[in-house]
Amino acid sequence: MSAPSNKISRRPFMAELLAHRGNSLLVTGLGSPTWDCFATGDSPDYLYSWGGMGLALPTALGVALAQPARRVVCVTGDGEILMGIGSLGVVGDQAPANLAILVLDNESFGETGRQRGLSAGRTDIAAVAKGFGIAKTMTVTEQSAVGELAELLFKTPGPVLAVAKIAITDDPWALPEKDGAAIAHRFRAALGVDKA
Amino acid sequence: MASDTDWSTDVFRAMQARSIATVCTVPDGGLTQLLKMIEADRQMRLVTLSIEQEGIGIATGCWLAGKRAMIAMQSSGVGNCINALGLPAAFRAPCLMLVTMRGQWGEFNPWQVPMGQATRPALEAVGVKCYPVDRPEEVGETFAAAADIAFNSRGSAAVRVSQRIVGAKGFGQK
Numbered sequence: 001m002s003a004p005s006n007k008i009s010r011r012p013f014m015a016e017l018l019a020h021r022g023n024s025l026l027v028t029g030l031g032s033p034t035w036d037c038f039a040t041g042d043s044p045d046y047l048y049s050w051g052g053m054g055l056a057l058p059t060a061l062g063v064a065l066a067q068p069a070r071r072v073v074c075v076t077g078d079g080e081i082l083m084g085i086g087s088l089g090v091v092g093d094q095a096p097a098n099l100a101i102l103v104l105d106n107e108s109f110g111e112t113g114r115q116r117g118l119s120a121g122r123t124d125i126a127a128v129a130k131g132f133g134i135a136k137t138m139t140v141t142e143q144s145a146v147g148e149l150a151e152l153l154f155k156t157p158g159p160v161l162a163v164a165k166i167a168i169t170d171d172p173w174a175l176p177e178k179d180g181a182a183i184a185h186r187f188r189a190a191l192g193v194d195k196a
Numbered sequence: 197m198a199s200d201t202d203w204s205t206d207v208f209r210a211m212q213a214r215s216i217a218t219v220c221t222v223p224d225g226g227l228t229q230l231l232k233m234i235e236a237d238r239q240m241r242l243v244t245l246s247i248e249q250e251g252i253g254i255a256t257g258c259w260l261a262g263k264r265a266m267i268a269m270q271s272s273g274v275g276n277c278i279n280a281l282g283l284p285a286a287f288r289a290p291c292l293m294l295v296t297m298r299g300q301w302g303e304f305n306p307w308q309v310p311m312g313q314a315t316r317p318a319l320e321a322v323g324v325k326c327y328p329v330d331r332p333e334e335v336g337e338t339f340a341a342a343a344d345i346a347f348n349s350r351g352s353a354a355v356r357v358s359q360r361i362v363g364a365k366g367f368g369q370k
Contacts, residue, residue, distance in 0.1 A: 051282055059256055090244070
């Protein structure tokens with residue numbers, strides 16, 4: 001099993017972090033990042049995904065470009081960000097000041113049987129982000145850093161990226177709505193854009 | 197016969213008339229004029245991608261947040277978008293693509309042919325409506341029709357601009 005030394009327990013960590021969210025919009029990556037955000041408190045400000053691996057960040061970038069006055073936070077996993085790693089270059093290039101990225105990194109493919117992921121080895125996602133021009137990054141290894149992390153994700157001019165080294169844990173299933181049209185409608189209605 | 201500039205201008209005007217103000221692209225030679233017009237217009241945003249599938253996510257995200265976007269790419273890029281096209285389908289979001297063809301008409305480079313030939317069946321296999329255009333004077337109206345059906349029906353549509361229009365790249369050969 002990978003990530004043997006990661007200490008952060010994802011559900012209490014996300015609950016404490018999202019208490020600082022304010023009115024930020026969340027775009028959640030498929031699998032556990034979606035389950036975590038839903039488990040800690042559902043909101044129409046949350047755009048959940050159940051598929052399209054690699055697209056959480058481009059989707060969040062689209063939301064951020066369309067809603068420059070709103071903070072947008074992409075919450076995704078190590079496998080997903082690595083599948084679409086070039087998107088960090090697009091984010092670095094567009095440089096939206098309202099976009100933040102949180103990678104919940106358990107160094108494994110959690111949904112498919114916890115197989116070892118690339119970030120268990122020599123890949124450092126925060127360093128990669130810096131290389132793509134995302135200057136402000138942070139790697140968090142303890143829950144005690146939540147305050148500092150919240151400041152980065154919800155307040156600091158973006159684009160910013162944080163990696164949270166989370167443990168592999170057994171958490172209760174917490175599945176949100178899976179009908180994409182219903183998710184989209186709720187999100188758009190909350191933004192007041194349903195006629196676009 | 198209309199030149200590249202003419203059909204690019206027609207597409208550009210159709211975009212403006214429909215408030216499509218964000219264009220995501222991995223560039224193609226056939227898109228040069230259109231991309232220049234977009235870059236020069238302060239009301240429009242050009243988003244350069246690392247791979248075409250990112251454009252599907254960005255355009256979907258834009259629409260989910262109340263703005264219209266599209267993706268412009270070469271036919272080879274269509275192969276990079278197939279799984280991603282499940283995203284707008286699941287959200288019932290519109291997805292508009294402008295595809296300039298390679299590997300279709302007088303191609304010099306054999307490496308372009310397999311995906312060029314597979315572009316339409318691959319798109320249709322994932323539920324994208326295809327609108328092929330062979331004549332430059334019909335690109336603008338075809339684009340407008342595809343855009344309207346995509347945004348009005350919240351579906352995916354692709355305009356395939358024939359290699360007859362954009363021309364076969366010669367690689368300096370005769």
